Amino acid sequence: MANGNGKDATLHQTILNEIEGRIVSGEWPPGFRLPFEVDLAEHYGCSRMTVNKVMTQLAKAGLIERHRKAGSFVTMPRAQSAVLELHDIEAEVRSLGLPYSYTLISRKQRRSNAEDKRLMELAEPTPMIDLLAVHFAGGKPFCVEERRINAGVVPEATETDFTINAPGGWLIAQVPWSAAENRISAVAATSEIGRLLNRPKDTPCLVVERRTWSHAGPVTFVRLTYPGDNHTLVARFAPAS
Numbered sequence: 001m002a003n004g005n006g007k008d009a010t011l012h013q014t015i016l017n018e019i020e021g022r023i024v025s026g027e028w029p030p031g032f033r034l035p036f037e038v039d040l041a042e043h044y045g046c047s048r049m050t051v052n053k054v055m056t057q058l059a060k061a062g063l064i065e066r067h068r069k070a071g072s073f074v075t076m077p078r079a080q081s082a083v084l085e086l087h088d089i090e091a092e093v094r095s096l097g098l099p100y101s102y103t104l105i106s107r108k109q110r111r112s113n114a115e116d117k118r119l120m121e122l123a124e125p126t127p128m129i130d131l132l133a134v135h136f137a138g139g140k141p142f143c144v145e146e147r148r149i150n151a152g153v154v155p156e157a158t159e160t161d162f163t164i165n166a167p168g169g170w171l172i173a174q175v176p177w178s179a180a181e182n183r184i185s186a187v188a189a190t191s192e193i194g195r196l197l198n199r200p201k202d203t204p205c206l207v208v209e210r211r212t213w214s215h216a217g218p219v220t221f222v223r224l225t226y227p228g229d230n231h232t233l234v235a236r237f238a239p240a241s
Helices: 002-025 037-044 048-060 089-094 114-120 155-159 167-174 191-197
Strands: 064-067 071-074 079-082 100-111 127-137 140-150 179-188 204-214 217-227 231-234
Touching: 002 037, 002 048, 037 048, 048 064, 048 071, 089 100, 089 127, 089 140, 114 140, 114 217, 127 155, 140 167, 140 191, 155 167, 167 217, 191 217
Parallel strands: 079 231
Antiparallel strands: 064 071, 100 127, 127 140, 140 217, 179 204, 204 217
């Protein structure tokens, strides 16, 4: 009995080391679906219980996520955004070691309305640009961007279609900002947001609403919606002098 247990323990460690090595090395990237337990058991010539224990240990370590019927997947890295910074989403995605892409869903030009006045503290009517876009990390939706740009302060935006360049980085390079405000909240995904994030309606989401100003006036209002299970907000403080 002791020899059998020792053999099982050694095999358990072998399987654990091999799978962990493939994940850490990037051979099995984030989002990769692992072979099913029955297939792993056949490959290693062991019981399914031994494989199950390995998978349980990997899940506890945060290396994989287990989904009933769908299987086990390499965990997507958890993104972190600084609350007090104007971070660039592309840089944020690339810091996770994942390929970045961006898709513009819609772009509209119009005159400002009462909601714009409230959200952006506009003093007078102005031309506006509405943008709806999705940012992707490793081919999967990372966040939805809903943005309003004050074209009265940034007239160059009327000549930019934003199909290639995301508006966040473009605005930072185009208009020096003098003040910004972040508002963070937790919401349930609407049907549209859920569709764009490829998540079910009412999925818990983290929303960052940001307003920025330049010396010429309000520049933009943006609402960034992230799936709540893969995003963290971080703030660093110093003692008051």
